[in-house]
Amino acid sequence: MSQPVIETKGLTKVYGDFTALDNLNLTVNEGEIFGFLGPNGAGKTTTILLLVGLSVPTSGAATVLGYNIVRESREIRRNVGLLPDFAGFYEDLSAQKNLEYIGLLNDLSKTESEKRATELLETVGLGEWKNVNVEKFSRGMKQRLGIAQALIKRPRLLILDEPTIGLDPAGTKEIRELILKLNKEQGLTIFLSSHLLHEIQMTCTHVGIINHGRLVVCDALHNLTELLTESEGLSLELKIHNPTQELLKEIEGIVGVSRVLQKEDKVYVTMTSDVTLEISKTIARHGAYVLLMKPKEYSLEEIFMKYYEEA
Amino acid sequence: MAGSLTVFRKELADHLGSKRYLILFTIIILLSSLSAYQGSQYLKNNPNLGFLAIFSGQMFGFSFIQLMVFFGPIIGLSLGFDAINKERTSGSLSTLLSQPIFRDSVINGKFLAGAAALSIMTVSTIGIMIGMAIPLLGFGPTLDGILNIISLTLLTIMYLAFWLSLGLLFSVLTKKTSTSMLASVATWLTCVIVISMLATLIANAVVPITFTPTTTIGNATVPGRQNPQQTSEYRALMEQRFSIQNMILKISPTNLYSEAASAILGVIASSSFIGIDRSTPFRSLTLSQGLAASWANITIIAIGLLVCFIVSYIKFLRMEIRPGG
Numbered sequence: 001m002s003q004p005v006i007e008t009k010g011l012t013k014v015y016g017d018f019t020a021l022d023n024l025n026l027t028v029n030e031g032e033i034f035g036f037l038g039p040n041g042a043g044k045t046t047t048i049l050l051l052v053g054l055s056v057p058t059s060g061a062a063t064v065l066g067y068n069i070v071r072e073s074r075e076i077r078r079n080v081g082l083l084p085d086f087a088g089f090y091e092d093l094s095a096q097k098n099l100e101y102i103g104l105l106n107d108l109s110k111t112e113s114e115k116r117a118t119e120l121l122e123t124v125g126l127g128e129w130k131n132v133n134v135e136k137f138s139r140g141m142k143q144r145l146g147i148a149q150a151l152i153k154r155p156r157l158l159i160l161d162e163p164t165i166g167l168d169p170a171g172t173k174e175i176r177e178l179i180l181k182l183n184k185e186q187g188l189t190i191f192l193s194s195h196l197l198h199e200i201q202m203t204c205t206h207v208g209i210i211n212h213g214r215l216v217v218c219d220a221l222h223n224l225t226e227l228l229t230e231s232e233g234l235s236l237e238l239k240i241h242n243p244t245q246e247l248l249k250e251i252e253g254i255v256g257v258s259r260v261l262q263k264e265d266k267v268y269v270t271m272t273s274d275v276t277l278e279i280s281k282t283i284a285r286h287g288a289y290v291l292l293m294k295p296k297e298y299s300l301e302e303i304f305m306k307y308y309e310e311a
Numbered sequence: 312m313a314g315s316l317t318v319f320r321k322e323l324a325d326h327l328g329s330k331r332y333l334i335l336f337t338i339i340i341l342l343s344s345l346s347a348y349q350g351s352q353y354l355k356n357n358p359n360l361g362f363l364a365i366f367s368g369q370m371f372g373f374s375f376i377q378l379m380v381f382f383g384p385i386i387g388l389s390l391g392f393d394a395i396n397k398e399r400t401s402g403s404l405s406t407l408l409s410q411p412i413f414r415d416s417v418i419n420g421k422f423l424a425g426a427a428a429l430s431i432m433t434v435s436t437i438g439i440m441i442g443m444a445i446p447l448l449g450f451g452p453t454l455d456g457i458l459n460i461i462s463l464t465l466l467t468i469m470y471l472a473f474w475l476s477l478g479l480l481f482s483v484l485t486k487k488t489s490t491s492m493l494a495s496v497a498t499w500l501t502c503v504i505v506i507s508m509l510a511t512l513i514a515n516a517v518v519p520i521t522f523t524p525t526t527t528i529g530n531a532t533v534p535g536r537q538n539p540q541q542t543s544e545y546r547a548l549m550e551q552r553f554s555i556q557n558m559i560l561k562i563s564p565t566n567l568y569s570e571a572a573s574a575i576l577g578v579i580a581s582s583s584f585i586g587i588d589r590s591t592p593f594r595s596l597t598l599s600q601g602l603a604a605s606w607a608n609i610t611i612i613a614i615g616l617l618v619c620f621i622v623s624y625i626k627f628l629r630m631e632i633r634p635g636g
């Protein structure tokens with residue numbers, strides 16, 4: 001078993017009297033795509049800044065690629081590509097020049113920087129924008145430039161803080177494919193943060209969920225999805241054309257249905273076992289029409305709540 | 312250290328290519344050429360003065376020293392006032408600091424690049440002035456004169472670097488570039504205009520003069536200067552006011568500079584009001600005498616420079632870097 005790429009022990013960050021990160025214990029191993037999931041203000045960015053030495057922990061310790069985050073942060077930044085939250089660039093320089101500068105700061109030679117910059121702009125799909133000043137770039141283009149910037153040093157670990165924030169669905173998909181490709185082709189370990197469950201589910205092999213500075217759960221995705229789908233299958237969201245009270249009563253009477261709840265024009269049914277077919281038949285018998293029927297999706301908040309209750 | 316050098320090179324290239332720098336450079340070159348021309352004319356009329364008078368002499372408008380008194384603050388401040396906060400708001404600071412460099416490389420590199428840009432400006436300005444004056448006058452500086460010119464150049468660079476470091480401090484202390492720009496403009500106005508008004512106001516308040524000397528003509532008493540006792544009392548009070556005014560003016564870095572620069576050029580600067588050069592137009596000091604006379608001023612400017620830089624440095628190292636954070 002090789003050494004973990006990221007390992008934190010009781011990592012804590014306090015701002016004034018506000019605990020932004022509370023006793024974080026986390027392990028990320030080589031080759032993983034680790035999704036760090038949490039709502040706004042959960043402590044994702046705080047964690048990332050600590051990992052690359054841009055902020056100092058109040059207590060606790062961590063290593064990244066075996067380097068101590070406080071004493072050897074420069075070694076970490078030499079080997080870790082970081083896409084910071086709201087990565088910015090020099091607006092009055094071209095994409096190419098921006099990347100070359102980053103290359104030089106990573107001790108690449110001038111020719112090497114130029115070459116890498118051009119290559120990476122192709123990789124992230126900005127080849128044609130090479131010589132355009134960054135001030136003309138859209139949010140999504142800047143985000144892609146940010147990823148190129150993180151890759152120029154040939155990192156052993158890529159840390160991306162909300163890589164798809166502000167991107168349209170097509171852009172999100174491109175970035176996702178790029179992440180998967182980097183992981184598959186180069187075996188690059190990737191740590192990415194997001195507040196979108198969906199996105200993490202589609203990209204990551206491992207997930208850590210954080211809320212209010214605390215790690216709520218941390219596991220391989222397939223272990224978590226079981227839990228999630230299990231609970232998803234047991235709850236239905238219905239939209240019925242003119243539901244009568246008798247109908248709702250009858251649904252509630254079905255063996256396997258534990259609760260029926262009417263909220264505005266929707267009906268939520270909680271089941272103890274999957275009796276979807278029974279419900280559907282009952283509705284048909286009453287001559288009512290089903291406008292919508294789908295397993296209820298849990299919002300991130302509900303998942304947090306679920307894990308909180310369990311904890 | 313390698314990081315500092317990379318930051319330095321990039322920042323210097325940015326400065327030299329920026330519109331801001333080019334505009335300032337153009338203004339300074341134009342005005343200093345004009346002042347070199349004036350200085351030469353002045354020298355032709357006062358041939359016993361020696362070459363150095365092209366920097367201090369004037370017929371109309373102003374000399375090189377006065378040019379620096381007036382424009383120096385704005386040149387230095389404008390190269391520094393948005394050095395850090397602009398990068399912070401645009402987010403490029405996060406990108407920059409996530410590279411394998413230490414934080415101090417950023418601030419060191421930026422300061423040195425600014426100082427280098429200022430040095431280039433100073434050296435070329437003085438060079439152009441000399442280049443213009445020699446053919447106009449038909450003679451150049453003496454060997455000793457060259458040493459004076461070098462000292463003047465170094466002093467001017469240090470003086471401009473002081474303003475640069477103050478600008479840098481503003482850029483670290485404020486989050487918005489608009490705020491630090493306002494602070495810079497306010498500082499500039501204070502040094503070139505407000506301080507002399509302030510000095511007069513304070514002096515007048517501290518030393519109130521409740522009477523005007525009078526003269527008695529027949530039965531009428533009119534303002535005049537016949538009463539010898541009143542007159543001498545009045546004169547003493549005025550002198551008191553004057554010395555308070557001077558003390559206040561002295562704290563202005565622009566005044567520290569103009570005194571030191573005049574001394575280095577060998578003219579005794581009597582108390583000079585801002586904008587009005589009262590230096591007596593005689594070369595009467597050697598360089599070592601001049602340096603000795605201006606040592607205190609030079610030290611104060613140097614200390615100001617260091618203090619501003621060190622405070623910026625410490626503040627920057629402790630700063631939370633996220634944009635807006």
Ligand SMILES: Nc1ncnc2c1ncn2[C@@H]1O[C@H](COP(=O)(O)OP(=O)(O)OP(=O)(O)O)[C@@H](O)[C@H]1O
Nearest residue numbers: 015020039040041042043044045046047195631636
């Ligand atoms: N410099 C600071 N001083 C005080 N509080 C801070 C500071 N930086 C962050 N915080 C607080 O720490 C908490 C965690 O912030 P953090 O940026 O890590 O959240 P996040 O998970 O990245 O959220 P987002 O999804 O919005 O990016 C927030 O409540 C924030 O207000």
Ligand SMILES: [Mg+2]
Nearest residue numbers: 044045085161
């Ligand atoms: Mg964040």
